[in-house]
Amino acid sequence: MSDEKPRRTRAEQRRETEARILAAARATFAELGYERTTIRGVASTAGVNAGLVMHYFGSKEELFSRSAMLPEEELPVGHPAEALLTSLRRRLDDEPVASLVVLRSMLTHAEASGEFRVAASAWLDRMGAAIPAADAELRAGLISAIINGVVLDRYLLKLSSLADAPADDIIALLRPCFESLAGESP
Amino acid sequence: MSDEKPRRTRAEQRRETEARILAAARATFAELGYERTTIRGVASTAGVNAGLVMHYFGSKEELFSRSAMLPEEELPVGHPAEALLTSLRRRLDDEPVASLVVLRSMLTHAEASGEFRVAASAWLDRMGAAIPAADAELRAGLISAIINGVVLDRYLLKLSSLADAPADDIIALLRPCFESLAGESP
DNA sequence: GGTTTCAGTCAACGCCCGTACAATGAATCG
DNA sequence: CGATTCATTGTACGGGCGTTGACTGAAACC
Numbered sequence: 001m002s003d004e005k006p007r008r009t010r011a012e013q014r015r016e017t018e019a020r021i022l023a024a025a026r027a028t029f030a031e032l033g034y035e036r037t038t039i040r041g042v043a044s045t046a047g048v049n050a051g052l053v054m055h056y057f058g059s060k061e062e063l064f065s066r067s068a069m070l071p072e073e074e075l076p077v078g079h080p081a082e083a084l085l086t087s088l089r090r091r092l093d094d095e096p097v098a099s100l101v102v103l104r105s106m107l108t109h110a111e112a113s114g115e116f117r118v119a120a121s122a123w124l125d126r127m128g129a130a131i132p133a134a135d136a137e138l139r140a141g142l143i144s145a146i147i148n149g150v151v152l153d154r155y156l157l158k159l160s161s162l163a164d165a166p167a168d169d170i171i172a173l174l175r176p177c178f179e180s181l182a183g184e185s186p
Numbered sequence: 187m188s189d190e191k192p193r194r195t196r197a198e199q200r201r202e203t204e205a206r207i208l209a210a211a212r213a214t215f216a217e218l219g220y221e222r223t224t225i226r227g228v229a230s231t232a233g234v235n236a237g238l239v240m241h242y243f244g245s246k247e248e249l250f251s252r253s254a255m256l257p258e259e260e261l262p263v264g265h266p267a268e269a270l271l272t273s274l275r276r277r278l279d280d281e282p283v284a285s286l287v288v289l290r291s292m293l294t295h296a297e298a299s300g301e302f303r304v305a306a307s308a309w310l311d312r313m314g315a316a317i318p319a320a321d322a323e324l325r326a327g328l329i330s331a332i333i334n335g336v337v338l339d340r341y342l343l344k345l346s347s348l349a350d351a352p353a354d355d356i357i358a359l360l361r362p363c364f365e366s367l368a369g370e371s372p
Numbered sequence: 373g374g375t376t377t378c379a380g381t382c383a384a385c386g387c388c389c390g391t392a393c394a395a396t397g398a399a400t401c402g
Numbered sequence: 403c404g405a406t407t408c409a410t411t412g413t414a415c416g417g418g419c420g421t422t423g424a425c426t427g428a429a430a431c432c
Contacts (some may be wrong), residue, residue, distance in 0.1 A: 010193055010399055014409065033294055035221035039390065049411050054391065056409095107293045107342055108219060117345065124347055127246035141339065141347030142359055148343075149335020153327065156335075159303065161310055161327030169321065169322065173328055198431055200379065225420065235381050240421060244380095 018056055018162040025067040030100035033108035034064060064109070068101050068116070080130040081182040085171055088147050092154070092167040099151055120144070133183045138156065143181050202366040204242055207232040216286035219294035220250060223290070248352050250295065254302070261345040266316040271357055274333050285337055306330070319369045321345040329367050332360065 008016065008088035028037045039060055043050040045115035057063040077083060091099050106113045151171065154162040164168070194202070210231035214223045222369040225246055228237040263269060279287050292299045313326035336356065340348040348356070 010407090010409070013399095017409080032296075033221075035219075035294070036296075038388085040388090048409095050390090051392085051412075060390065063412055104293055107290055107338075108221070113343065117343065118345070120343070120345055124345070128347075128371050138351050138355060139348045139359060141345060141351070142336070142356065143276075144218075144345070145335035145339040145348060146363075147335070148338055149331035149333070150328070152293075152334055152338060153331040156305065157306070158297065159306055159310070159327060159330070161314075161323045163239060165324050165327070169324060171326065172320070173325060173367060176366040177332075180362040180366070181359060196377090196379070199429095203379075225417080226418090234379095236420090237382075239381055246420065249418085 017046075017048060017052070021048065021053055021056065021063075022066060025063050026076065026097060026101055029105055030097045031065060031066050034109055037064075039063070045148075050074065053180045061111075064105065068105060070098055070102065070119075077101065079182075080127070081175070081178040083130070084127070084143055084147075084178050084182060085175060088150070088174070089167060089171055091151055092170065100155055101153060104156060131183050133182075140183045143178060146177065151172075202239070203232070204233060205284065207239055207242065207249075208235065208252060210284060211249050212287055215250060215253050215291055216283045218360065220291045221294055225249070245295075252292065254291060254294045256284055256288065256305075265368075266313070267361070269316070270313070270329055270333075270364050270368060271361060272359070274336070275353060275357055277333065277337055278356065286341055289334065289337060290342060300301075317367075317369050323371075328363060336360075342360040 021042065023040045025037070028042050039053050039061075040050045042063070043053045046053075055064065057066065078086075091162065102116055106116050124137065124140045124144060127143065128136040131139050133139060150162065153159045202331065207228065211223070211228045212226050214231065223246075225239050226236045228249070229239045232239075234302055239249065243252065264272075288302055292302050308328060310323065310326045315324040317325050336348065339345045340351075
């Protein structure tokens, strides 16, 4: 009765705790932004001591860095406009939190902007290359701006007209815009 | 030679100093957001003591409130799409700072969002009323999102493709989008 | 000219934050 | 089983913040 094996080995426990902290951090950064997020707060949400967060992640900066890491987004294939609409749908449905950590904290935390501007630039370049127009870069930038604006109003500012609308309706209304900007022929 | 009258009466001096503080606060809030803006920093930019800022504005919260006040925006008249493009142009050219204080701090400072959501709602209602479509509200919301997204990418995230583009090019490319969303006939 | 007002300064407070570090006790290992 | 690792805790410190209230000296007033 007492020789029960421990449910979790030490390594497992460690990984689980670290994951729990990371999840708490992601949620908090997304909701409060960088400045208002405190190590103690994250720790308490994760049910651990604040010192442990430091022990595992080294600093708040690094915790943020790890929280903001996005899975490499593979671009959908197909006509640019449709591909971009798919990309938008993904950000509207799949995992708003991931986007929010980045978006909100880029605004909150100036130092974080740098590395993300790089990622954004890469995205813009790939998109720009797929758009058949002389001002492809600007067009890609505008599409990116539209996507950012929609996510912003819907999830951060929570403006009612966007927050309550079904994703399908949003996509449908934006399709002509994306086609116009992506230079699709009608 | 010594009976020179004082250049500024006390009331003038007071108004000038207060205006200087307010200008410094606006600039700082726009650049750093609510949390990273400090009373001491604003005071030092304005060339006064931190205590004076408190004395005049009561609290950081109130200083922010006063900084974020926008002049009542009168809506341009004409066809909705053109009116909205004019509105966008205004935010691109006229005074980016005013928009930025609100936009950045709504994201940074949750408590501030409330009062601005009200203003945004009023704007959306007026816009929605001018759009001849069943889903006018959503369409207005999308247009607002686009405007926010453009300002966001151009002035806050400073993404190169938008930050460097002439306002005219942006307007030109967005015209079809606005027309499509505002339900204008071609 | 004496008194009052008031723009502006200064020093201090209490608080919360990120961070450092020693201590603990259970899992791991030889 | 004894030694060692290591996940986890508790405590403390140094700094920056918003805010306060006493103070100063020149303008305003009668």
